[in-house]
Amino acid sequence: MHCQSQDFDTLDRRLIDCYQRDLPVCSRPFHAMAERLGASEEQVIERLQRLETLGVLSRVGPVFDHALAGASLLAAVAVPEEQRDAFAELINQVPGVNHNYAREHHYNLWFVMTAAEERSLDERLTQLETTLGRTILRLPMLESFHIDLAFAIPWAELEGI
Missing domain, CATH: 1.10.10 (Arc Repressor Mutant, subunit A)
Structure with missing residues (x-):
């Protein structure tokens, strides 16, 4: 809209x-x-x-500082393009999965997974690999960057649009 x-x-x-x-x-x-x-x-x-x-x-x-709230990492998996949505649904069912999105790349499904601690995170990812029958690329964060996504809205300028 x-x-x-x-x-x-x-x-x-x-x-x-x-x-x-x-x-x-x-x-x-x-x-x-x-x-x-x-x-x-x-x-x-x-x-x-x-x-x-x-x-x-x-x-x-x-928005939480995940380093203080538990464990998390960016993950990616390569799946057949024609089955991508079905694989995405399987991934979305796992506790702690968020930001699941498709990319145009060999690794075509990317998601963030969180857990209370590293051991639980690793167990969830290992179980998900078994469920998917695919190896998951695990990309732990090495350095944190804060990106401020707040924007000043120029309401007066928008009035004429």
Whole structure:
């Protein structure tokens, strides 16, 4: 769905501007957001759901420092292209799998897997190799880089579009 800037009122815009990062860490984050924005918790939740439905937001949630939260790694597997979706479904069923995506490469399915500790991560990957009948390329992170994906939205400039 294609949205125009005029489709967003002040509350929508403030939600987008204020919470691309720094979501409140508390038992009721939407309530804390609502207090800051002068809205109700229900309004904030409804707006976030609407923005997600419109395709403006892809997700609302925290980004964890995986090194502090357990073990994780990037993994890749080469599967027959005509069976890629079926293999992807098998991978998606494994606990801790996220960011599963196709690439145009010999290794054509890539995913991130997380677990509480290295031993569990290795066990899950080994079991998945057995399930898939394929060797999984394991790419542990050697160095961490923080990429800030928050963007300043030039609302005034968008008005004429």
